[in-house]
Amino acid sequence: MIDIKYIRNSPDMLREAVKNKKEKADIDRILEIDELRRKLQYDFDNLRADQKKTSSEIPQLKKAGKDVSEVMERMKSLADELKSISTELSESGNELDSLLLTVPNIPAEGVPLGGEENNLQVRQWGEAKKFNFQTRDQVELAEINDLFDLKRAAKMSGSGFITYTGKGAALERALINFFLDFHIKKHNYEEISAPFIVNRETMTGTGQLPKLENDMYHIDQDDMFLIPTSEVSVTNFYAGEILPYSLLPKKFASYSPCFRREAGSYGKDNKGLQRVHQFNKVEMVRFVQPETSYDVLDEMVHDAEDILQALGLHYRVVVLATGDLSFASAKTFDLEVWAPGTGKYLEVSSVSNFLDFQARRANIRFRDNDGKVKYLHTLNGSGLATPRSFIALIETWQNEDGTITIPEALRPYLGNREIL
RNA sequence: GGAGAGUUGCCGGAGUGGUCGAACGGGGCGGUCUCGAAAACCGUUGUACGCCUCGCGUACCCAGGGUUCGAAUCCCUGACUCUCCGCCA
Numbered sequence: 063m064i065d066i067k068y069i070r071n072s073p074d075m076l077r078e079a080v081k082n083k084k085e086k087a088d089i090d091r092i093l094e095i096d097e098l099r100r101k102l103q104y105d106f107d108n109l110r111a112d113q114k115k116t117s118s119e120i121p122q123l124k125k126a127g128k129d130v131s132e133v134m135e136r137m138k139s140l141a142d143e144l145k146s147i148s149t150e151l152s153e154s155g156n157e158l159d160s161l162l163l164t165v166p167n168i169p170a171e172g173v174p175l176g177g178e179e180n181n182l183q184v185r186q187w188g189e190a191k192k193f194n195f196q197t198r199d200q201v202e203l204a205e206i207n208d209l210f211d212l213k214r215a216a217k218m219s220g221s222g223f224i225t226y227t228g229k230g231a232a233l234e235r236a237l238i239n240f241f242l243d244f245h246i247k248k249h250n251y252e253e254i255s256a257p258f259i260v261n262r263e264t265m266t267g268t269g270q271l272p273k274l275e276n277d278m279y280h281i282d283q284d285d286m287f288l289i290p291t292s293e294v295s296v297t298n299f300y301a302g303e304i305l306p307y308s309l310l311p312k313k314f315a316s317y318s319p320c321f322r323r324e325a326g327s328y329g330k331d332n333k334g335l336q337r338v339h340q341f342n343k344v345e346m347v348r349f350v351q352p353e354t355s356y357d358v359l360d361e362m363v364h365d366a367e368d369i370l371q372a373l374g375l376h377y378r379v380v381v382l383a384t385g386d387l388s389f390a391s392a393k394t395f396d397l398e399v400w401a402p403g404t405g406k407y408l409e410v411s412s413v414s415n416f417l418d419f420q421a422r423r424a425n426i427r428f429r430d431n432d433g434k435v436k437y438l439h440t441l442n443g444s445g446l447a448t449p450r451s452f453i454a455l456i457e458t459w460q461n462e463d464g465t466i467t468i469p470e471a472l473r474p475y476l477g478n479r480e481i482l
Numbered sequence: 483g484g485a486g487a488g489u490u491g492c493c494g495g496a497g498u499g500g501u502c503g504a505a506c507g508g509g510g511c512g513g514u515c516u517c518g519a520a521a522a523c524c525g526u527u528g529u530a531c532g533c534c535u536c537g538c539g540u541a542c543c544c545a546g547g548g549u550u551c552g553a554a555u556c557c558c559u560g561a562c563u564c565u566c567c568g569c570c571a
Contacts, residue, residue, distance in 0.1 A: 103532060107540040114540090117552045118501050130551090137551035304529085306492095427529095433511090435529075 063422035064165050066096055066158070079168040082175060082384035087164040095161065099154040106147050113140050163272055167419040169384045170356075170393040180383035181396070187367065188376035190400050195462040199403035200334045200453045204230065206464040207482060209456070210335065222324065222332065222339040224449070229482050234342065236475035237448050237455075241344035241369060242317055245445055249365045251315035251346060256295035258318055259286050264298045267424030269390030269416075279321045292318035293442040296347040301424040304435055305349070310428055311358070312349040315445065317342065335449035336408065343447040348440065349426070352418065355439035356393075359415040363395045366411040366445045372471040375454050376400040378407060392417045395443075399450065403457035408450040413443030456482075 069076050069092060076089050116137060123130050174180045204210050209230025215223040226234045245251040265271040265287050270278065279288040289295055296316045305312075320343050331337055346365060350358050363379060370377045377399040387394055391414040398407035418437035421427070428438045459467045466482040473479065 100532070103540080107532065110541085111539055113552080114501095120551070121500050124500095134551055141551060304492095 063162055063419060064168070065422065066092075066162065069093070069165070070096060075168060076165060079166060082169055083166045083387060083389070084385055085164070085166045085389070087166065088161065089165070092158065092161050092165070095154055095158045099151065099158055102147060102151040102154060106144070106151055109140065109144050109147065113137070113144060116140075160272075163266065163423075166389045167269075167392050167416065169387055170415070173381065173387065173393055174383040175385075176383045177385035178383065181380045181386055182383070184379045184381055184395070186376070186378035187371060188374070188400075190376055191402055191458055193402065197403045197457065198460060198464060200401070200457060203403065203456045203460055203464065203466065204334070207456075207466060209233065212334065219339075222337070224335055224338050224340075230452075232476060233455075233482060234448050234452060236472055237451060238317055238342055238344060240472055240475050241446060242315055244369055244372065245315040245344065245346060245365065248368065249313075249315075251313045254296055254299070254314045254316045256292060256299060256316060256318070258289050258292075258295070258321075260289055260295050260298070261286055264294060264301070264424075267298045267301050268294045268420050269388075269423060270294060273389050276325050277323050279323060288321035289318060290322050291320050291343065291442075291444075292316040292345045293347060296345065297420055297426075297440055297442065298424050300349065300426045303426060305426070305428040305438070307429055307431055310349060310351055310438065311354065314347045316345050316347065318345065319343075320447070331406075333404075335453050336404075338449055341447055341449045344445050345442060346413075346445045347442045349428075350439050350441065351428070351430075352436065352439045355415050355417060355441060358439075358441055359393065359395070359413065362413045362441060362443045362445075363397070366397055366413060366443055369446055370397065370399055370410070370451075373451070373455060373469045375451075375458055377410075388412075388414065390414075390416050390419050392419070397444075397446075399454040401450075401454045401457045403460065404453065408454060410446045410450045410454070411444040414441060416440045416442075 064076065069089065073089050073093060076087075079085075080087050080089065116133065120130055120133065120137075123133065174182050198206070207230070208228045209226065211225045211227050215225040218225075242253065246253055259281065262271060262285060265278070270287075270290065274290075278290055281287070295318070296314050299314075319340055321340050324337060324339060335341075346362055348358055348362065367377070367379070377397050380396045380398060382391075382394040382396060394412055394414040396409050397411035397413075399410045400406075401408050417439050420440045421437040426438055426440070427435050430436050455469070456466050459469060461467060461481075468476055468479060468482055476482065
């Protein structure tokens, strides 16, 4: 959520942000409603002050044995007037609130303008591996090694679902444990495991709602949602709280399945494990003091990179252009890992700084050193998602005979075997 | 799923229609005392919005409605927590 005062003072900044992010928020209507609401609030406050003052005098008049019928008469009409103003006030308040929820975060300075095509590579690590034999892609490797079964998964759940089998299931579980342990031991994250089903308020807190309602699985009976990422539940862990200064900064690592309808994206890069409705992910979530958030953003990108490096996977780091940035994010880096069999870079991590945007929505504050209550900053990033890491790993570490060498860092999680 | 109890400020906990933003206790902070600390004593201690901005006004006692001139206090609906019973991984 963007501070209404900020919108009031710099509406052009917001018009610009809405345009660059290809959003539809109506800034002019917001300004209009805001002004109306404040006028009504002013009138209401004054009438209310009058009512309270007179009201407190009534018992005294009664005690003194005076006739209060005239005062009562006036109070009655005052009460009527107040009632109608308070109705208008709450109507305009509600409209303002729902309009404010449609305003996206403002892209940070220096973020490239334009759509996906303007995403900018900032660095890369390693290089595309050369093979002296004909490489196979994920699907071929999966068949040879019995790693996953898409047909049978579709039978149970439909297209876009996966069933990992045998060694594939073991490898996937190894990846999850490896990711979690890595962040906990090497980067000092605190492990957390929050619910996978959350309510509407929680989805609104991190900014998925109202915009992305159609992209999420919804449970009608209870009006609950399956989380698309554990960012949602973990960020809302502190919703509505004022955290003591000593608690910050807080860093969580969380494993969860992620559920995405991917409405409208059928046929787009969806071969094998590339784009699925349910996948596993280890997420990093941070609650930090405002002045540190951009440093923390860089740190988190490195935290995610460390994993790819430990697995010996070539990748590049890209800063997202305004049009590719998510609704709530001010600045996002994507990690794209090289998948030699598929012949593409695949997005395996997205690390974002939300500044105080989510904190305002979810009402997460902290008491600063000076005793003042302030909104904190939230960040999160994948570290990492398994399906595409899985693809890059098996394609990068494949051998001529179709077997897969396990990268050393992962061997402790797979019975210390060298070959999967 | 059934029955009951509860939800008040940083915490505990009063308050059942009228100067209640809220007694009292604890904690925190400041001060007196002390070489220093403890004890004791004194003071102070919520968030947000608005305006005629170092002051004043308003809102907030789980949430949303209602009754009333007036509600933390009465009524309705809902959420959550706890206890017991049932069911169950």
